[in-house]
Amino acid sequence: MALAERTAGVIVNADSAQVYRDLPVLSAAPSEEERERAEHRLYGSLDGATPCSAADWAARAKAEIADIQASGRLPILVGGTGMYIRTLLDGIAPVPSIDPEIRKQVREAPVEENRARLEELDPEAAATLNAQDTTRIARALEVVLSTGKPLAEWQKRREGGIGGQVDLRPIVLLPTRDWLYARCDDRFAAMIQKGAIEEVKALLERNLDPDLPVMRAIGVAEISAYLTRELTLDQAVAAGQQATRRYAKRQYTWLAHQPPAGWPRFTEPLGISAALALLQPNG
16 A cells, blocks of 8 residues: 555555455455555456456456556556466466366366376376365366366466566565464454455355355355354354465465565565665666
8 A cells, every 4th residue: 555655556456356346345355445545456346256267367457557557657466366466477378278068077076086087197287286176176187188288288388478578576475474374363353343244145145156266265155154054153253264374374385485586575574665665676
């Protein structure tokens, strides 16, 4: 926010949950006060019934960034969805369309069965994926079944990235784990008080496809279990806090190791003056 105010910048969302307008509380969408302080784009810009892939978001982000730059302002990309950021900067693999029947078979099969098939057809991908990562296992399997090539081969031929066309000033924030996890717990408890239960109730009443990204947002499953009386409120809050910490841990690991080594990483609070210095040509 301070960077946007001092540089006449525009904040552009790079978080996969914050693209949906259905979950302003659970996704910690910018408040009205924050929107008045600085312009925000791609926050709450999609209905939950519309799935948004990394490629979809990257295409929209490129258009917003170009428009912001054309007006002489600074785009400030904010968010922790690594695949979104990577797709925008590095481009996307030109994977052909997946055969609908193969996709249907893979998406309907248990994750254990898909993982076993992936270990046979693409052992490299199987070795790098979490055994319970349903979405990524399914994606890797459907690609190799439909195209005859493993996903890694397609990813070597990324296209459409803007990383080489912009003067990028990355800042990676890696706070201490104890501080981060305490914030996760406090945040989820605060969301309950601010209307997260009512938000999920309204979402469930829409009877959307449970496989849509918005239905997999952190907190939806846990609060749903409370609404159906499978969990008490305290149990649902504890489960939501645990899910948040687990996701933060995965984000932390990704940000610590996946971005280029030259991207500055900060484990201590970064003051506004230091952040502004990083934006200078020799920062």
